[in-house]
Amino acid sequence: MDDPLVRISGLRVAFDGVPVLRGVDLAVGAGEAVGVVGESGCGKSVTWLAALGLLPGKARVTGSVVLDGQELLGAPMPVLDRVRGGQIAMIFQDPASSLNPVHRIGRQVGEALRLHRGMDGAAARAETRRLLDQVGIPDAGNRMDAYPHELSGGQNQRVMIAMALAGRPRLLVADEPTTALDVTIQAQILDLLATLRAETGMALVLISHDLGVVAETCDRVAVMYAGLVIEEVSSARLFDAPAHPYTQGLLSALPPLDGLPRQHLAAIPGSVPEPRALPPGCAFGPRCPRHASLCDEQVPPLVDVAPGQRAACRILGADVPPAFGLAAA
Amino acid sequence: MTALLEAEGLVRRYTMRRGLLGRQVELRAVDGVSLRLERGETLGLVGESGCGKSTTGRLVLGLEAPDEGTVRFDGAPVPPVGSAAWRAQRARMQMVFQDPLGALDRRLTIGTQIAEPFEIHGMAGAQDRVAGLLRDVGLREDFAARYPHELSGGQRQRAVLARALATDPALLVCDEPISALDVSVQAQVMNLLIDLQAERRLTMLFISHDLRAVRQVSHRVAVMYLGRIVEEGEPDAVLRDPAHPYAQALVSAIPHPGRTARRQVLQGDPPNPAARPPGCAFHPRCPMAVGLCRSVVPELKPRASDGRRVACHVAQGEAMGEAA
Ligand SMILES: Nc1ncnc2c1ncn2[C@@H]1O[C@H](COP(=O)(O)OP(=O)(O)OP(=O)(O)O)[C@@H](O)[C@H]1O
Ligand SMILES: Nc1ncnc2c1ncn2[C@@H]1O[C@H](COP(=O)(O)OP(=O)(O)OP(=O)(O)O)[C@@H](O)[C@H]1O
Ligand code: SF4
Ligand code: SF4
Ligand SMILES: [Mg+2]
Ligand SMILES: [Mg+2]
Numbered sequence: 001m002d003d004p005l006v007r008i009s010g011l012r013v014a015f016d017g018v019p020v021l022r023g024v025d026l027a028v029g030a031g032e033a034v035g036v037v038g039e040s041g042c043g044k045s046v047t048w049l050a051a052l053g054l055l056p057g058k059a060r061v062t063g064s065v066v067l068d069g070q071e072l073l074g075a076p077m078p079v080l081d082r083v084r085g086g087q088i089a090m091i092f093q094d095p096a097s098s099l100n101p102v103h104r105i106g107r108q109v110g111e112a113l114r115l116h117r118g119m120d121g122a123a124a125r126a127e128t129r130r131l132l133d134q135v136g137i138p139d140a141g142n143r144m145d146a147y148p149h150e151l152s153g154g155q156n157q158r159v160m161i162a163m164a165l166a167g168r169p170r171l172l173v174a175d176e177p178t179t180a181l182d183v184t185i186q187a188q189i190l191d192l193l194a195t196l197r198a199e200t201g202m203a204l205v206l207i208s209h210d211l212g213v214v215a216e217t218c219d220r221v222a223v224m225y226a227g228l229v230i231e232e233v234s235s236a237r238l239f240d241a242p243a244h245p246y247t248q249g250l251l252s253a254l255p256p257l258d259g260l261p262r263q264h265l266a267a268i269p270g271s272v273p274e275p276r277a278l279p280p281g282c283a284f285g286p287r288c289p290r291h292a293s294l295c296d297e298q299v300p301p302l303v304d305v306a307p308g309q310r311a312a313c314r315i316l317g318a319d320v321p322p323a324f325g326l327a328a329a
Numbered sequence: 330m331t332a333l334l335e336a337e338g339l340v341r342r343y344t345m346r347r348g349l350l351g352r353q354v355e356l357r358a359v360d361g362v363s364l365r366l367e368r369g370e371t372l373g374l375v376g377e378s379g380c381g382k383s384t385t386g387r388l389v390l391g392l393e394a395p396d397e398g399t400v401r402f403d404g405a406p407v408p409p410v411g412s413a414a415w416r417a418q419r420a421r422m423q424m425v426f427q428d429p430l431g432a433l434d435r436r437l438t439i440g441t442q443i444a445e446p447f448e449i450h451g452m453a454g455a456q457d458r459v460a461g462l463l464r465d466v467g468l469r470e471d472f473a474a475r476y477p478h479e480l481s482g483g484q485r486q487r488a489v490l491a492r493a494l495a496t497d498p499a500l501l502v503c504d505e506p507i508s509a510l511d512v513s514v515q516a517q518v519m520n521l522l523i524d525l526q527a528e529r530r531l532t533m534l535f536i537s538h539d540l541r542a543v544r545q546v547s548h549r550v551a552v553m554y555l556g557r558i559v560e561e562g563e564p565d566a567v568l569r570d571p572a573h574p575y576a577q578a579l580v581s582a583i584p585h586p587g588r589t590a591r592r593q594v595l596q597g598d599p600p601n602p603a604a605r606p607p608g609c610a611f612h613p614r615c616p617m618a619v620g621l622c623r624s625v626v627p628e629l630k631p632r633a634s635d636g637r638r639v640a641c642h643v644a645q646g647e648a649m650g651e652a653a
Contacts (some may be wrong), residue, residue, distance in 0.1 A: 182377040182538045183582040184595040212584025253516035255545035267516035271481040
């Protein structure tokens with residue numbers, strides 16, 4: 001990408017000397033929707049918390065995060081304050097911790113408007129109502145005065161989206177916005193995000209471990225494993241031609257919608273390595289059916305596989321059979 | 330042969346106070362559920378959050394007494410909760426909960442926790458049996474000495490299953506056993522459930538909101554909406570051709586890569602069990618509702634064409650002549 005909205009390069013994060021991000025490279029173009037998938041603990045949330053300067057002080061962060069030509073890592077507080085909420089808004093993984101239970105939801109959205117757009121009084125109230133309307137809160141005029149516990153889980157999730165949209169961000173980072181919800185409400189929220197993107201031209205980073213959700217919502221997907229992006233691929237090719245053995249494994253582990261039921265899924269054996277005890281070379285090595293001695297020599301870099309597809313694996317090519325039997329998704 | 334589990338007309342009401350000083354309102358969490366589980370059969374129970382799946386699970390295990398209806402296990406009524414007969418029978422019915430860390434005691438080793446039922450139910454040779462159970466669920470024997478936090482999510486869920494299997498139960502109720510797990514770990518646990526089911530001829534009630542997972546492990550699926558079963562059938566048939574409009578919305582909401590058609594998004598709010606709409610409870614959100622739906626409760630019964638059990642006037646062809 002020549003001129004992305006945000007470019008993360010060589011991002012490393014360590015907690016107490018244990019590296020959890022080991023050089024993440026990821027770019028998001030203006031208006032683009034990028035999905036980030038991967039096993040729990042692989043660093044999806046930490047990547048964006050680090051980019052926005054939201055990690056606790058004990059985290060050691062190096063590398064670079066550039067927004068519109070401006071370096072964000074180590075940027076002074078006033079710069080970060082302007083970026084957060086204004087340029088880049090984040091919906092956090094745990095909604096309960098982000099809405100204040102003792103304040104009415106209208107007041108919480110209004111606060112975001114005051115902070116990022118300097119709005120007050122009647123104007124703020126009108127805009128709050130418009131935002132709540134836009135995210136599909138029924139009877140927004142009255143519901144503004146409701147407390148979070150008076151709304152359903154899906155509605156609170158939409159209030160969070162309204163708050164994130166209050167600053168008219170150019171990038172919305174949504175961290176597992178639907179994981180706690182059931183499929184019908186999940187569908188409503190994904191639909192809403194797609195509509196908002198079409199209306200405002202906002203870029204979206206959707207963090208999830210649900211491949212289906214991501215592929216349906218995003219143009220491009222970054223697959224992470226043990227603190228690295230190990231594959232970057234268009235949503236279309238993700239299901240048709242995944243290149244990295246881990247990506248292939250994730251896809252074959254999905255229960256199919258047709259074919260013989262109650263058959264074994266091609267589960268990836270073993271479990272993710274401990275961040276403090278990573279194997280040499282490729283971190284996926286111990287679980288990889290394709291593993292060979294050259295895999296242990298160095299951490300495989302991301303290399304081009306096809307136009308718009310890169311993978312971090314030493315053994316790639318058209319003649320290499322899939323590492324895991326690909327179930328028809 | 331009688332079914333292993335037969336539940337008839339289960340109703341469970343809760344009272345809930347609206348606000349701090351508000352009046353008591355009654356909520357029907359389960360509102361007339363009947364289930365039948367043959368030996369060695371897995372029934373999947375799906376439906377949106379709050380529709381009464383977990384409550385149904387607790388009722389069939391006798392962990393809670395129904396306000397109405399009966400549960401028969403192995404041909405006999407489930408004895409009253411807490412009685413000696415109930416405790417004796419408990420060993421034959423086990424429940425696996427959603428959160429594998431919460432279900433384990435973090436101060437005790439895995440081995441101690443798996444052996445616990447042997448002590449309660451008085452069985453000998455605990456050590457060997459623990460090792461055997463660990464092997465059965467695909468864990469190494471030395472995991473017996475580990476504490477829960479020393480296991481990964483999938484390993485913990487295996488440990489929970491090993492503990493549930495310790496009493497050699499005939500019936501296993503799994504309440505969202507994989508929801509909290511990663512995709513790749515979910516596959517490991519589903520494989521394990523399929524194997525255990527086949528090898529031990531376990532009878533299972535598999536509660537989930539994930540239709541794909543239900544298809545993967547179940548012989549039959551029941552779809553719940555607001556405390557009632559609205560459709561029941563063979564999982565593949567229900568997934569391919571759902572008959573009830575709510576089941577259609579559920580199936581259409583399954584994330585599906587490469588989908589071109591826009592999914593059918595369910596309008597309206599999730600229903601409130603304290604204010605059940607009259608007639609068909611789904612009618613305020615149903616795109617096919619007709620006049621009849623607002624007044625008459627549709628009954629769950631086989632439809633004429635193929636015997637699929639569905640509770641919907643339109644799917645049953647009872648709304649002929651009325652404009653949709
Ligand atoms: N504040 C912290 N202190 C110490 N370690 C942390 C902290 N925050 C995250 N980590 C560790 O960093 C790693 C990456 O965490 P992160 O939250 O990014 O995972 P994730 O990919 O978002 O996982 P999930 O899918 O579970 O949300 C994990 O090993 C986690 O334990
Ligand atoms: N002890 C209780 N007291 C009052 N209400 C309860 C109680 N237990 C459950 N409920 C209510 O009964 C209804 C059904 O709850 P249940 O836990 O069975 O739903 P569920 O289908 O398992 O949902 P989920 O998918 O979210 O687990 C809900 O409205 C719930 O709030
Ligand atoms: S580098 Fe080697 S071990 Fe790693 S994914 Fe590729 S083949 Fe497997
Ligand atoms: S009975 Fe009527 S309202 Fe209920 S699901 Fe069928 S068509 Fe819809
Ligand atoms: Mg996270
Ligand atoms: Mg439940």
